[in-house]
Amino acid sequence: MKVSAPTGAAVARTDSARSRRSGETGLLVALAVAGIGLGVILGLPLVDGTVHEIHAPGGWALFLGSVTGLIGTYFALVMVFMASRLPMLERALGRGGVMGWHKNLSILAISFILAHAVLTTMAYAEIAKTGFTHELGVLINSYPDMITAFIALGLMLLIGLVSLPWLRQRLSRENWWLLHLLIYVALVLSFAHELALGPSFVNHPIAQWVWGLAWIGAGVAILTYRIFVPLLRSMRHGLRVAAVEPQANGVTKILLEGHYLEDLPLQGGQFFEWRFLTRGRWWQAHPFSVVDRQEDTLRLMVKPIGDFSTNLAKLKVGTHVWFEGPYGNFTVAQRARDRALLIAGGIGVTAVRGLLEDLPRESRPAVVLRVTAKTDVVLLDELERLVSERNGRVYILSGDRTEVDLRTIAGNIKDYRSRDIFISGSPGFVEAVRDVFVQLGVKRRQVHAEPYTI
Structure with a gap:
């Protein structure tokens, strides 16, 4: 047989x-x-x-x-x-x-x-x-x-x-x-x-x-x-800043190059605690998701939220970088169902982008991007390409937080009960979206979240 x-x-x-x-x-x-x-x-x-x-x-x-x-x-x-x-x-x-x-x-x-x-x-x-x-x-x-x-x-x-x-x-x-x-x-x-x-x-x-x-x-x-x-790990991989490029809405793209990066136990959706070895920054470690890994290069997208993230736009090429991680279980390893619903609030899109690349081609993902204005969406072209390759769809939910009802997400994705639900963003956003789906009868084990916090 x-x-x-x-x-x-x-x-x-x-x-x-x-x-x-x-x-x-x-x-x-x-x-x-x-x-x-x-x-x-x-x-x-x-x-x-x-x-x-x-x-x-x-x-x-x-x-x-x-x-x-x-x-x-x-x-x-x-x-x-x-x-x-x-x-x-x-x-x-x-x-x-x-x-x-x-x-x-x-x-x-x-x-x-x-x-x-x-x-x-x-x-x-x-x-x-x-x-x-x-x-x-x-x-x-x-x-x-x-x-x-x-x-x-x-x-x-x-x-x-x-x-x-x-x-x-x-x-x-x-x-x-x-x-x-x-x-x-x-x-x-x-x-x-x-x-x-x-x-x-x-x-x-x-x-x-x-x-x-x-x-x-x-x-x-x-x-x-x-x-x-x-x-x-930092000494072995020898990471340095390879490029610093400003993007729309104040977001900064940072490329890091190093050695043997294919050996890093990194999954899409995870993050590292980054320590940039410059005066005034060497003692501070901050969490940023890895958008993607290409050969000996890692890409980060940093949104200016505080003094540290804002000043990263001034990083010099060649700056040495130490790191802790990878951390987080916002990965495909949490999947229990064929299909997934990925929800990103603001710069949480970086974790969703990394996770999306690890999803199988037949997963038909639904991706919801929550932003104040459509022009705030980061990595939209890449997201649409990855989603299209997996026969899925991207939804953009824009507007002031006082005007947008998060239950709209469930209204757009009719089969949300049969999907794994991944949420990435600020702690307040993650908790609010999780509460919406729990109130709609979704089991907590079905919801996987990665809030950006200390």
Whole structure:
């Protein structure tokens, strides 16, 4: 019996399914490890304490203070792993998903650690039969490690404050990032306090070793995937600016040339964190999608949004470039259906352009471009060519955001329920479009998004 060869679409679906299963397996493993760790952390104060101690004066507050402190620092540990760019997490959750978990865990970590400080002080005040503020002063003046702990808490609260949306929007990306780095200072300062005064660690060498190794593991992950791997890749590929060309509406095309670029594990729709090694820019890394890769050249399209992106139009040819990545799971690996609906808001079109090139010829994609004016569309000729080659169609949705109803997208694409939906753009745009389709009955697993954020 003759068996026919699989079609390109069948092969693509198989590869996508295999990649999704790999990501889902990695995520399940990560969740299992995190859950076991949380269970151990919750068990430490139960094993260490006694019923008599809990019912003694200040016992309940001291017990809850110990529990909240352990939970808070454990969430901080997981938060650091989330920020380390572990490939397993990046593949499973994508950059937006990882940063969403990182943000939520940081809120929980700071909240639990603050509760720990308040409850512990209340406990000692009840034991000493003094007021809260008096006992706070006693703790700070009597225990050297307590001073560093309160400094650490103060830094965490500062980072939490500047991360509030109304204040975050008033800070430049660079200044916010520098302040955000203080979290590592806070965690280092708090570590000695945990081991020196934490009841679950004092006179428990095994607990101290395990906790120390866990934090060493987090530090190694940060150093490996945030510093060493990007450094080695940057040195190997030797990227330099080959050309800087102004485009319409202030957009700048940047061509980067280097060596062995075919070896980069890059998929269409992904992005890198770029670091241009010039005065005033070398310490800043910003995310830009790769529009396409041609032999030993990468193409970027940069829209002037802040000072950094605006000044890239002044880059000199020959400037050395370092990079981190690639990041994001806005790729064909997420496909579960034959057809796709690609939606781009503004410069999010660069990720859609990269993803579109990886779609099989028989995919019949529908591409929706959301812009203020039709003249704002970037890469339109290329998009129309790629879509035409795949028997699809391009729709341009233009107009002021107060005038355009995003539900128009669903009205134009009648079979949206049978398509994978990919959305790229600003966080606000991505969330608004996702909400539209969820309200229309589309499952969240069917929607794949890549918001441009830190």
